[in-house]
Amino acid sequence: MKAEIIAVGTELLLGQIVNSNAQYLSQELAALGIDVYFQTVVGDNTNRLAQAVEAATSRADLLIFTGGLGPTQDDLTKDSLASVLGRSLHIDPEAMENVDRFFKDRGIPMTENNRRQALSIDGATPLPNETGLAVGNAIADQGKFYIVLPGPPKEMKPMFEKQAKPWILEHVLSGAMPLFSKMLKFAGIGESALETKLLDLIKEQTDPTVAPYAKEGEVTIRISTKAPNEQEAMEKLDVMEREIASRLPNHLYANIDVPIEKTIVDLMAERGLTLSAAESCTGGLLMEMITAVPGSSAVFTGGIVCYSNAMKEKLLNVPHELLEGENAPGAVSAETAIVLAEEVRQITDTDFGLSITGVAGPSHSERKPVGLVYIALSRRDGETSVYELNLKGSREIIRLRTVKTILYHLWKEIKA
Template identity: 55%
Template sequence: MNAEIIAVGTELLMGQIANTNGQFLSQELARLGVNVYFQTVVGDNESRMRQSLELARSRADLIICTGGLGPTQDDLTKDVLAAYLGRGLIMHEPSLRYMTEFFESRGVVMVDSNKRQAHMLEGSDPLPNDTGLAVGIALTQDGTHYMLLPGPPKEMKPMFLNYGVQWLRGVMKDEVPLVSRMLKFAGIGESLLEDRLLDLIRGQTDPTIAPYAKEGEVAVRLTTRAASEREGLAAIAPVEAEIRRRVGEFIFAERDVPLETIVLELLKTSGRTLAVAESCSGGQLSDMLTAIPGSSQTFLGGVVCYSNALKNKLIGVPLDVLEGEGAPGAVSAQAAGLLAEGVRDRTGADFGLSITGVAGPDPSEGKPVGLVFVGLAERGKAAETFELKLSGNRETIKLRASKSALTKLWQRLKTV
């Protein structure tokens, strides 16, 4: 079965919100064995929405629309689909009752426009909304399946998972689901990784091998079709084993998680703690770590010591290292090492990790943009420092510096 996802909303076209629904639905449909070959974004315009439906119908067996199910006059998705299929709109009484009780319980008057959210196409199946008011619908006409879901992800995701998937299973015939294995890499760039695996990628049949890269991360997804996850993983195993033979030292995870998750897990397993001192990264490393639930068990905290005065006052880096004629400067291996040792000692952590460098856009201390030093200090050991020469704009350099620091710590933790 081939699917097309149509995201409805002028706010999407204007860039006011990101279309995360498309990513979620594509991932879930792949698990069901449904191919997503096209995604479309269309504004709240009746004629253009109809054109999108016509085009999707010419190339997809399943059309899923998200958005445009609300109470306002620009929420047109049900109206447009009803007119396109020649079906009337009827009231879904259970949704209307729930909506009425919802407003009454809050002492708020329900205006008539809200009733639009309980409309459904004649002959369609309702998809209950457990986290909102607008009912979703699903139906089949002339061999094409249609599903309308709300736009807000907090409503769309549970509706699809709890009710949409069940409906799809009922109409799918002999679809073999996809089984995937994600390998995440650190300490190796996208180009080098591809070079090590190039013959496998070029000669791939089944399973398929797809490299992915985004700022600071590289991954390879192995995918096959199989009746069960166990059968699929068995088919993937020989290719994975060959990849591990070639570049296994760089694999930090076999699931789609960021490096910071694995670092925190290794710290917890080993009973160690971490503190960080950041200069040019401006707190980004701390933010990445604290974004992971449970990080407080191993991450003690961080210091953003941007100025030389704070590097000296808070961490204890001598001023004669940071400034003055002949001084190494704040952007130096010496400063990175002292920052790592200082934050480790002042917090009582087992590991101190530091970042200092030039994020740009202008040089600093006569040193070029992209020059960064990372310091790693383990309890009872002198700090080890690493020089990085990074490219990109200011934000990219900050991110790459943070990911590089995590990579150095991960490599150390693997040996603990």
């Protein structure tokens, strides 16, 4: 089963709005076992939209439209689709009642063009809009399937989940086996290195399928299979997961789609461990990511953003001669990272103290290059480990990669 997503709106082509709908729908369709081979963006033009519909119909079984359902003359999605299918439009009574009620409840006179939001294509199944006014449509026509959804994500997502997805399962996938997937999460390894370890599995994949995805600081492998039920699917997926885990035991941190900081918080809470941090060049990003995890208060006691040398001295007792002077290692050094980690751990009386100090950019500091970062991990009952990082990228990327790297080393320590 092949699908194509057609996003309608000149504002998308102008870059005024990011097409987040396509990302959401691609993920949802993949979970249903439907392949998305093309994503099309077309402006508010009847002829070009009709051409996009005809092209997509020639190469896909299911077409999903977002946008172009509003009240104005440039909202043309239903008009263009109806024209291509040789059908007419009519006012859907329930949708019109919803539009009327909206304006009456607010005491606002309704202009005539708002009736367009209640238009439905002849023969289509109306998809009620619980969070807006424009009714959606679902149509089966000569072996092809068409779903029309509103553009605003707050309207599109609930309509897809509550209306369109059940329609797809009933009309499009009625005879198909469902798709089951597992998301394997990795840290401390890049996409190319991970692919090398799994290259034979990726090249020879049949069932289950193996697909890598990468984003800053971590990599995901999705393994998928079709089966009549979850038990049979999990038996196949578990075999593949064990094979992958045996090749990357020091990098696979979860078999569900969670960030590494969530895994760390859960592990530490389970084991009664506590954590604190001292950050310089990351400016609190590490602490922000940890405290964004629900339940982190049981693990994270606090931390210090010590951006200046004065704060490193005053709050974390870093010796002045370590920071400044002709032969001083400086703030960006392994020596300073070690002191920061040990001092914050002792001050907060935690099991682990983490520290970060470095040059995130855009220019060098202490005559040290952008991307040079030192991270340290201090243990209550052990030695302090320090790591030198030489990172590339923008200021934001360097900061994010630094945090993901220190979280990876912490995860390795607590899982041991």
